[in-house]
Amino acid sequence: MKLQHYLGGLEGLPEPLTLEKRVFVEEWEKRIFGIHVAMMGLSNHLGAALPAYPIDEVPTAFKDEWTWADLRTGAEAMNPFDYFKFRYYEKWLGGITQFFIDKGYVTEEELAQRMTELAPDAEADVVPAIDDQVIAYLRLGDSPRRDVAHPKFAVGAEVRITNVPADAHSRLPGYLRGRVGTVERVFEGDYGYFTHTGDGIGDPMPIYIVEFDPAEIWGPRAEGGPLKLYAELFEAYLAPIEEES
Known part of the structure; x- marks a missing residue:
């Protein structure tokens, strides 16, 4: 792994880091965690997972593979200075956002427009939804074995x-x-x-x-x-x- 992920044995590092002990610092972090779980629950890789899911029959617009490896790859691709600057779920947000842009699910212009619509003083029209397959994934999990x-x-x-x-x-x-x-x-x-x-x-x-x-x-x-x-x-x-x- 790259420098920012394994610092063991390196000399000349700053004083010991003060680590955040809270799981979620802000409310939006819970949502990005949920988005990640939903993406894993609808990922194409589940077609080969145990227990097996009929993922090809699941009605969803998400047609790609998303695993922990994809999330980690996005974080590792960050500039090391940015990596140390952002908090844990800010790294998740950046990696997931870039994935959706790269795969064509959304454009940068659409994201910018949506950010304007969801400004602090704007009324949000976000409707939470949980797919049946995501519920099955939460209950059954998957396995690399x-x-x-x-x-x-x-x-x-x-x-x-x-x-x-x-x-x-x-x-x-x-x-x-x-x-x-x-x-x-x-x-x-x-x-x-x-x-x-x-x-x-x-x-x-x-x-x-x-x-x-x-x-x-x-x-x-x-x-x-x-x-x-x-x-x-x-x-x-x-x-x-x-x-x-």
Whole structure:
């Protein structure tokens, strides 16, 4: 992932951040969360999800795929300075808005006009609506699990984290690239990521919890004590140590 998403191990950062502990700071943030959930509940990817949805038969004007990967990709595409400037749901709003513009659901001119209509002193005519399919999604969820696990690595195996080429979106923390760790757990299934990122993930594969010694990651600057770091990683990001010979 890009700089703004994984700061672990970087030196010269400002003093510790003051983190917002409220889930929603403003009322509109609840609405953008609801829009995101509705988009996921109507997404084309649900045709392959478990439990299965007859998504092709759902009467909706939304005809695209929207998953957590799409939301994350939008946030990661932001200029790092903008990323640190905006709050959590402001990043969501920007990514979702750009998605609807890019896909042709709305134009920038239409958005500007709507913003004028919904100015603080204007009467809003927003009518809330919840699609039956969205309700089904909220009740049943979906799952990236596609099969039982078929792992290449067993618990206790020593592995090196790959240094795959950077892509627009990744689930590999940058500070783990090239580091050596030990498989602590193998999850029960093979899991897809819905979106093919270009750095090896997308198709169903095992997921592992890998244990790292902080000294392996940060060297002599690592804090002392009985500390360990754990990361959940797709199998595409793991390589056997013996391959190095």
